[in-house]
Amino acid sequence: MNVRGGQKIFLAFCAFAAIFSVMELYRFNQGSNNFSGFSSAVTQEADLSKAALLIDRLESLTNRLSFRESVKNAEGYPDLFQLGPRIKSQIELRIWVDVPNDFPWRKCLSQYNGVAATTQCSLKSNPGSTWRIPDWGAPNFQIVNMESKQCLEPGRGEATTNIAQAVIKDCSEGRWGYNVNGQLSWSTGGGCLTSLGSPAGNRVELHPCNNTLQQQRFEFGTLDTDTGKAVIIPLDISQWEDRQRVLRERELVEAKADVLKTLVEHTDQSSEKRRAVVFYLDKGTGFLAFLNWWILAWKLLGLNSLTVKFDIVLFELSNCKIKYCHPDSVQYLPKDCIEYRANETRLTGAGKCLFVSMYGIAYRDSRYDNYINSHECLINPKAEFLTQYSHILRSDLDTFPTPGLLGYWPDTIIANKYMGYTFRNSSGISLITEQLKEAAEYLGLTHKGMHDIGSSWFGPAHLVIKLSSMTVALSKYLRVYMFGPGTHCRCATCTELPLQCTWGGGPYAGTVLLYAQEIAINQVWDQQQYDSLKKGNYSLNCIY
Incomplete structure (x- = not known):
């Protein structure tokens, strides 16, 4: 047996062990519920959510042993994060963006009084900053806030600019699309989700899509507390690294060219000392x-x-x-x-x-x-x-x-x-x-x-x-x-x-x-x- 085949068998065994552990955990919770007389549905839901994420990551890793596609060639990729169908409806997500002129840059998407905002990322349980995607198996998907149980969608466009603020409202027929640059675009038009940062009151709006704008690059991840220190990690770190490398290399080419243009000599054009x-x-x-x-x-x-x-x-x-x-x-x-x-x-x-x-x-x-x-x-x-x-x-x-x-x-x-x-x-x-x-x-x-x-x-x-x-x-x-x-x-x-x-x-x-x-x-x-x-x-x- 070759090494790759051995790896697959080992991972399959890990997946089976994970499923068995989940079943035992679920059965234990059921017993606790009957004994105590109160419901712990929230705990069960969180356990199942973690289990689904573990299984899908193992499944994803197994698939990558035989197939790996570069982000550079990922146009039309059916699942940018190479995760199975369970994650799309059960995993609780954090969504963040690095806002270029709002140092320090990283901000998480949250709902506040019915509007979307980007604020400092919370490393605790926070339903207002937690999201689910119930239909990510389709090319386009909804983004549901866990606090309001409503959807992230564009509001009414302003009369003068036609720019719409992102709000939290009852779900419509519209959907979000996501591309390899990290941009979220609305299916019925209006542009891409854009964070304006604290200088603009942490507003999130839809602006014309521009793949050079870092404030339009949104990432998806989960809050991980298993290591003892809470961190928000991408759903797929290797894909995240690929995407960041491609974006940085592209920006470096442009920035380097701009610097080289400034190396020309300037001559004294003054006519008198002043x-x-x-x-x-x-x-x-x-x-x-x-x-x-x-x-x-x-x-x-x-x-x-x-x-x-x-x-x-x-x-x-x-x-x-x-x-x-x-x-x-x-x-x-x-x-x-x-x-x-x-x-x-x-x-x-x-x-x-x-x-x-x-x-x-x-x-x-x-x-x-x-x-x-x-x-x-x-x-x-x-x-x-x-x-x-x-x-x-x-x-x-x-x-x-x-x-x-x-x-x-x-x-x-x-x-x-x-x-x-x-x-x-x-x-x-x-x-x-x-x-x-x-x-x-x-x-x-x-x-x-x-x-x-x-x-x-x-x-x-x-x-x-x-x-x-x-x-x-x-x-x-x-x-x-x-x-x-x-x-x-x-x-x-x-x-x-x-x-x-x-x-x-x-x-x-x-x-x-x-x-x-x-x-x-x-x-x-x-x-x-x-x-x-x-x-x-x-x-x-x-x-x-």
Whole structure:
């Protein structure tokens, strides 16, 4: 007998043992019911559910010994999870999605007051977050919530957008379809189930199907408590791994191409020496105190004088047409600031405070973090006038200028090189530094070992703009390379971040902006420039 045949006999024996155990457990529960005089139907149902799952997994494993089909070729696959018919009506499911701009990403589908929402995954018994699929044997299926005993379906579309919110209601004739990208599409049209995350109140809606959107990739699994630690695991881990690998590889190709496009040289287009600090404003009035301090210091130092000619340029979120975004910022701006108008506003004379209305890239494309808005505003089409400056200070607003800026015209990029976000050991390395080097190498770029670079950059405008262009593309790339589908920080059971993915524990997705900046500046600095930087040039809260 060959090894494969022996495996099949062993698995068949395991299946028989499982069935026998279930029968004994059921008979024991029956006896307990008769003795105690009360019903434990819920316990019986849970036991049978677990038994059915065990049997179907054994059955699935046996089948895979002789046949295994790649997810790449799974179009039209009759059962994406290779599970038998019992599971489709008896197994209690958890459904989750990794929402890209709702860090930490993993959220579970729940029902709340008759509407669907994605919230933090509960690792306890929770009927509102538990689902069943009674007819998954068909090409399309219903999804029934265990708390309400009603179906997940689209509600009525909004009059202006025709976008429907996902609700929990009496079951209709409609059904959900599921494809190899993890998308759930409604049989009568309307698009694919889409999680909008906490910025939009955890709403779930139907949007046009787009296989590049991670917020449309839903996974099915079960709550497993048998190991002593509760985890939510995919119905079929090997299929889940295949699907994540395919999605990540596809995204890496696009992200890598975007980075390589930014490696072009930028030339100095300024006609006179003039400097500007560039800020991105967001989130209502939170910026106001910082901005007022900046303007006060700017005036006290004389940076706004005719001889110094130092401008403040603000890119703010205004005239918001996107359904979920922050209130307009322009109404809160100090009266010192005027709107920049192309072909009207001249960048001459004394220093000015200028503002430009624009949407940050994170509002237009969920593959970018909100933090990257502060770089994209330097390369947005509305920012073309920045090339008229000879020098630009790119910084965060929680800073203020000092007298060192007076008469300071550096010929290279100046930045703080002591930020400490990589947590290097005495040998100068860490898990973060090594992964950043590997990420650069994958792109064909060289990481020169210059780590822990700060966010405030000051230097020739064309170099700052080039670095911002690279940083925007690199942030998208690193979100895939380091934190994309199927990576360590988004593992099959990662309802919470693993320790190595938390701040101080290893690569942390909340600092992707800093990682992207680091790889970018390693392409511009040489060792002499790096070594020449003074420790006190740029601190956390003051600039030179």
